Amino acid sequence: MATLLKVLRTTERVFLVTIFLMMVGLFTLGVVVREVAPQYSSDFSWIEEAVQTLNLFLVFCALGLALERKRHVGVTTFRDSMPLPVRRFVFGLIDISGVLFSIYTTRLGIEMVQFVFASGQRSPTLNIAMGWIYLAPTIGFVLLGLRYALSLFGVIDRFTPDTANTPTTSEKGAA
Amino acid sequence: MMLLAAIIAATVVIMALGFEMLLVLGIPTLAIKEVFYGRLPDVVFVQKLLGGINHSTLLAIPFFLFAAQLMASGQITRRLMGLVSAMLGHTRGGIGHTVIGGSMAFGSVSGSAPATVAALGGMVYPELRKSGYSEKFSLGLIVSSAETALLIPPSITFIVYGWMTGTSVAQLFAGGLAIGVVLALIFAALVMVHAARQNVTARPRVPWKQRLDALFAAGWALGMPVIILGGIYSGTFTPTEAAAVSVVYAIFVEGVVYRELGFRKLVDICEASAISTAVIFILLAFGGVLSFFVTLAHVPTAISSFLAAIDAGPILFLLILNVCFLIAGMFIDPNSALLILVPPLFPVATSLGIDPVHLGMIVTLNISLGMITPPFGLDLFVASSTLDKPVTKIIAGVWPFVAANLIALLIVTYIPQISLFIPNLLFR
Amino acid sequence: AEFVAKIGHLESAQQSRNIYLEKVAKLVNERTDGNVEFEIYPQGQLGNQRQMTEGTQLGVLEATVSPAAFLGGFNPAVSVLDIPYLMPQDFKQAQAIRDSAFGKELLASFSSKGVVAIGLWPNGFKQFTSNKPIEDWKEFAGQKFRVMDSNILIEQFKAMGASAIALPFGELYTSLQMGVVDGEENPLDTIERMKYYEVQKNLVVSDHGAMEDVILFNEAFWNSLPENYRKVIVDTFHEVIPDLVKDKADKVAAALEVVKQNGMNVRVATPEERKALREEVYPATKAAYIERAGDEGKKLIGLYEKAYADVVGN
Numbered sequence: 025m026a027t028l029l030k031v032l033r034t035t036e037r038v039f040l041v042t043i044f045l046m047m048v049g050l051f052t053l054g055v056v057v058r059e060v061a062p063q064y065s066s067d068f069s070w071i072e073e074a075v076q077t078l079n080l081f082l083v084f085c086a087l088g089l090a091l092e093r094k095r096h097v098g099v100t101t102f103r104d105s106m107p108l109p110v111r112r113f114v115f116g117l118i119d120i121s122g123v124l125f126s127i128y129t130t131r132l133g134i135e136m137v138q139f140v141f142a143s144g145q146r147s148p149t150l151n152i153a154m155g156w157i158y159l160a161p162t163i164g165f166v167l168l169g170l171r172y173a174l175s176l177f178g179v180i181d182r183f184t185p186d187t188a189n190t191p192t193t194s195e196k197g198a199a
Numbered sequence: 200m201m202l203l204a205a206i207i208a209a210t211v212v213i214m215a216l217g218f219e220m221l222l223v224l225g226i227p228t229l230a231i232k233e234v235f236y237g238r239l240p241d242v243v244f245v246q247k248l249l250g251g252i253n254h255s256t257l258l259a260i261p262f263f264l265f266a267a268q269l270m271a272s273g274q275i276t277r278r279l280m281g282l283v284s285a286m287l288g289h290t291r292g293g294i295g296h297t298v299i300g301g302s303m304a305f306g307s308v309s310g311s312a313p314a315t316v317a318a319l320g321g322m323v324y325p326e327l328r329k330s331g332y333s334e335k336f337s338l339g340l341i342v343s344s345a346e347t348a349l350l351i352p353p354s355i356t357f358i359v360y361g362w363m364t365g366t367s368v369a370q371l372f373a374g375g376l377a378i379g380v381v382l383a384l385i386f387a388a389l390v391m392v393h394a395a396r397q398n399v400t401a402r403p404r405v406p407w408k409q410r411l412d413a414l415f416a417a418g419w420a421l422g423m424p425v426i427i428l429g430g431i432y433s434g435t436f437t438p439t440e441a442a443a444v445s446v447v448y449a450i451f452v453e454g455v456v457y458r459e460l461g462f463r464k465l466v467d468i469c470e471a472s473a474i475s476t477a478v479i480f481i482l483l484a485f486g487g488v489l490s491f492f493v494t495l496a497h498v499p500t501a502i503s504s505f506l507a508a509i510d511a512g513p514i515l516f517l518l519i520l521n522v523c524f525l526i527a528g529m530f531i532d533p534n535s536a537l538l539i540l541v542p543p544l545f546p547v548a549t550s551l552g553i554d555p556v557h558l559g560m561i562v563t564l565n566i567s568l569g570m571i572t573p574p575f576g577l578d579l580f581v582a583s584s585t586l587d588k589p590v591t592k593i594i595a596g597v598w599p600f601v602a603a604n605l606i607a608l609l610i611v612t613y614i615p616q617i618s619l620f621i622p623n624l625l626f627r
Numbered sequence: 628a629e630f631v632a633k634i635g636h637l638e639s640a641q642q643s644r645n646i647y648l649e650k651v652a653k654l655v656n657e658r659t660d661g662n663v664e665f666e667i668y669p670q671g672q673l674g675n676q677r678q679m680t681e682g683t684q685l686g687v688l689e690a691t692v693s694p695a696a697f698l699g700g701f702n703p704a705v706s707v708l709d710i711p712y713l714m715p716q717d718f719k720q721a722q723a724i725r726d727s728a729f730g731k732e733l734l735a736s737f738s739s740k741g742v743v744a745i746g747l748w749p750n751g752f753k754q755f756t757s758n759k760p761i762e763d764w765k766e767f768a769g770q771k772f773r774v775m776d777s778n779i780l781i782e783q784f785k786a787m788g789a790s791a792i793a794l795p796f797g798e799l800y801t802s803l804q805m806g807v808v809d810g811e812e813n814p815l816d817t818i819e820r821m822k823y824y825e826v827q828k829n830l831v832v833s834d835h836g837a838m839e840d841v842i843l844f845n846e847a848f849w850n851s852l853p854e855n856y857r858k859v860i861v862d863t864f865h866e867v868i869p870d871l872v873k874d875k876a877d878k879v880a881a882a883l884e885v886v887k888q889n890g891m892n893v894r895v896a897t898p899e900e901r902k903a904l905r906e907e908v909y910p911a912t913k914a915a916y917i918e919r920a921g922d923e924g925k926k927l928i929g930l931y932e933k934a935y936a937d938v939v940g941n
């Protein structure tokens with residue numbers, strides 16, 4: 025289990041970092057071409073659309089890791105003031121809701137992916153099938169639901185606050 | 200009506216129980232869909248989820264988040280703040296004013312309040328604390344100053360408003376400059392009051408020799424604003440592209456010049472920025488779904504018929520307008536509020552003789568205020584994510600600024616000359 | 628009403644498309660004894676055009692009126708309307724082409740996409756503006772023009788020797804102001820509405836790009852309507868076209884005045900220039916179209932060239 029989880033984390037990490045650096049690289053390339061050789065910039069007009077699509081994958085595919093790293097926002101003051109047994113119950117409630125919500129959204133995502141692939145819709149400049157973009161939320165909610173489930177079964181602990189006071193996120197990232 | 204009340208009550212309960220905000224927005228929206236719009240295909244939920252974030256104008260946010268974290272964990276931030284503190288550290292409230300000025304400068308290029316919080320927050324927060332500002336006040340100041348990004352041109356909000364109403368974007372930009380300055384001055388007054396009360400320590404004046412050293416030390420770091428501002432104003436790149444270029448520049452300076460950024464660290468920062476991006480965008484995504492149902496519920500039509508029925512004069516009308524935006528700003532993303540509320544309000548406003556540019560200022564000031572008002576204030580969540588502070592703490596710090604903002608709103612609403620002074624000078 | 632259709636589109640409430648959609652809604656309601664009701668959602672309230680078209684396929688909304696330029700991803704065949712100077716400038720000639728076998732086949736090409744295209748609505752023509760001189764087509768060489776995401780429009784500028792830069796609509800004003808791009812193409816009322824005259828010096832009234840709207844209905848909704856109601860709807864949309872065109876022309880003329888008064892250097896391209904430009908860009912844009920639309924595209928181009936020859940000559 026621990027090894028599987030480690031492999032998953034590494035995969036997500038590599039995927040997110042690759043996507044993000046590609047987004048930066050592509051936009052910069054677009055600027056450079058326009059400044060250095062504007063006659064070729066027509067050939068790079070797909071960049072805008074590509075970066076936008078990559079961003080969708082970046083957003084959704086980071087949802088699961090964000091949950092595991094306790095990065096999702098919520099208003100927790102009132103809950104944290106409750107006695108421990110009640111709090112445990114609430115934690116369970118949140119995790120179950122998260123699992124169910126993620127499963128439902130994933131199901132809708134799959135439906136949407138199938139529908140859009142079947143309709144044959146293609147993107148304007150990249151000319152790729154638009155069904156791909158709906159794969160982003162579908163994968164994202166699988167990853168998110170998985171984390172809610174792992175938290176529900178106690179495999180990961182996402183409710184105990186971090187003891188070390190580390191404002192710089194880079195240290196967290198190395199965890 | 201009963202059902203809607205039940206859904207709203209349930210929303211409040213799960214929010215208080217500390218459910219993640221994405222569930223707080225997502226679960227009730229699903230309920231609204233099932234209860235009131237059962238005939239619509241279920242997949243509309245996923246379609247609008249993507250629709251809420253698939254806009255190219257939002258792309259500046261991930262890049263500025265990334266650049267901000269690169270700078271904050273390396274040398275650029277440290278050296279820039281070293282320079283600021285050498286120059287202004289001896290004045291009372293100097294660092295506080297620097298935060299406001301920095302937000303205006305940065306906001307002038309990014310046009311996005313969340314991107315401004317992301318880019319500046321991590322940089323200035325430690326400096327504020329070191330100078331003796333309270334935690335709450337520091338957080339409130341960072342979040343609120345970023346509002347000027349929407350007011351100081353260029354601003355995406357003005358462009359959208361201009362498109363919707365056919366108002367001159369150039370005149371809106373000119374008016375926004377004055378409003379941005381008004382807001383900044385009010386915040387600056389708050390800083391002075393706080394600095395006096397908290398007895399924020401003014402440090403001893405730094406000798407000029409040391410100031411020059413700080414300036415030279417900040418040389419490469421100063422290249423960042425030069426590249427962003429210079430690149431945009433010379434027409435080399437768009438504000439969104441500038442955000443991407445700033446990442447490349449930050450990697451270059453931290454990695455090649457200062458040699459503090461190894462591959463491993465770059466990967467860590469990149470991943471952390473990706474996570475921050477996700478945390479913010481998922482809320483925008485759910486906001487998109489919610490605002491779709493608000494439109495289908497004919498809320499805009501209800502507002503126009505209400506206004507027609509009460510036959511209000513300009514003063515009452517503007518008050519109602521402000522209340523509508525404030526309520527909308529509490530629950531939905533401000534840009535969606537713009538799309539939903541401007542169409543019913545604009546024709547009424549013009550028929551009452553309210554100048555479209557003036558109305559644009561009022562609306563945009565409302566939108567920017569919506570970014571910092573709980574429970575759904577996008578900038579609150581961005582600050583929470585970049586500074587790693589609980590949202591409740593940020594909300595606690597933001598109240599004096601919300602109050603100051605409401606005063607600014609009243610001034611701008613009832614003294615149209617402030618909004619129209621520069622546009623009249625330049626264009627009319 | 629028995630049948631309620633949510634109809635979404637992008638233009639603002641005061642623009643021709645919305646005014647005539649409201650008019651059609653009223654007429655259809657009367658003619659079906661109140662049994663068919665159209666709810667019009669202007670200004671992208673229900674999402675951007677891609678989402679609205681997708682939503683029409685899904686049944687999230689019952690209909691949308693979309694510029695053809697936004698539909699290439701759903702139906703590559705429709706991109707034929709992106710080809711510059713495709714439609715004659717004369718209204719009667721253009722309408723004859725819309726009503727020809729070419730127009731019918733074009734509408735039919737949507738049938739495999741889960742939507743029913745019931746008609747084309749003319750919505751004016753695009754013009755060029757730039758901060759650099761555009762007195763002559765040759766002067767386009769080396770200039771940077773903003774284009775929408777469309778391979779055919781990119782080919783159009785390439786054929787003219789200019790660089791095509793894809794930028795989002797929302798960033799266009801600032802990009803023109805800062806000089807990221809030199810120029811752009813849009814209909815005159817958009818140029819006036821977005822106040823591009825504040826950030827652009829020159830305008831050529833070239834009428835080069837026909838702005839055609841496609842009226843799309845969700846297939847399941849359309850099939851649920853009784854035959855006679857369908858006919859009422861199709862006929863009403865068709866019937867208002869002359870008034871729609873006139874309203875649009877008035878708005879364009881007013882916009883041209885505003886643009887001139889604000890100091891833009893305006894020049895109207897001569898018929899010879901238009902003919903020369905059509906001949907210059909037609910082969911490249913046609914090739915780009917066929918490359919993307921395949922056999923269906925070839926067939927449509929064949930029908931188009933025949934209709935054009937019948938209506939205009941040569």
Ligand code: NA
Binds near residue numbers: 354
């Ligand atoms: Na700005």
Ligand code: NA
Binds near residue numbers: 570574
């Ligand atoms: Na708010």
